[in-house]
Amino acid sequence: NQGVGNENQLEPQLAADIARAFEDAVVGTFVIKCRRALEQTGLSSLIIAGGVSANLQLRAGLGQMVEQLGSRLYYAKPRFCTDNGAMIAYAGCQRLLAGEYDELEIVARPRWPLETLQPVLVADGSAN
Helix, strand or coil: CCCECCCCCECHHHHHHHHHHHHHHHHHHHHHHHHHHHHHHCCCEEEECCHHHHCHHHHHHHHHHHHHHCCEEEECCHHHCCCCHHHHHHHHHHHHHCCCCCCCCCCCCCCCCHHHCCCCECCCCCEC
8 A cells, every 4th residue: 555654544745746636637627618718708808716716826827828818817816815705795796886786685695696797898888
C-alpha cells in the first residue's frame, strides 16, 4: 500500500498530489465549458461569481482563455468571493432598479434561476 500510513491515511505529499490533480481536472473542464459557452452564444464577456471565483488557478485559466478569444473576464475581489451573498445582493438590486419588488411579502427561493432577471444594458442600450 504505497502512500498509505499506519491508519489507512494518505501520506501528506500523496494527498496534496491527488488534490492538485483533481483541481487541475476541474479547472480544465470549467475553462472548456466557459469557452464553449462564449463561442456558442457569441458573447464577449464572462463573469465568474460566488465562492469558486476565489480560486486563483481558475482565474488564471479563464484569463488565458478569454485572452485567446479576445473576450473580457470579470470577477470580484477575493474578499467578496467567500459566498454568494454579494451576487444575490446584486441580483436583488437589479430587480429593485427594474421596478420589481414585493409589498412586504417575502418568498424564500433557495433555487432562484438568474436567467429570469432582466438583462443589464450597456452604454449603447444593448443587453450584455
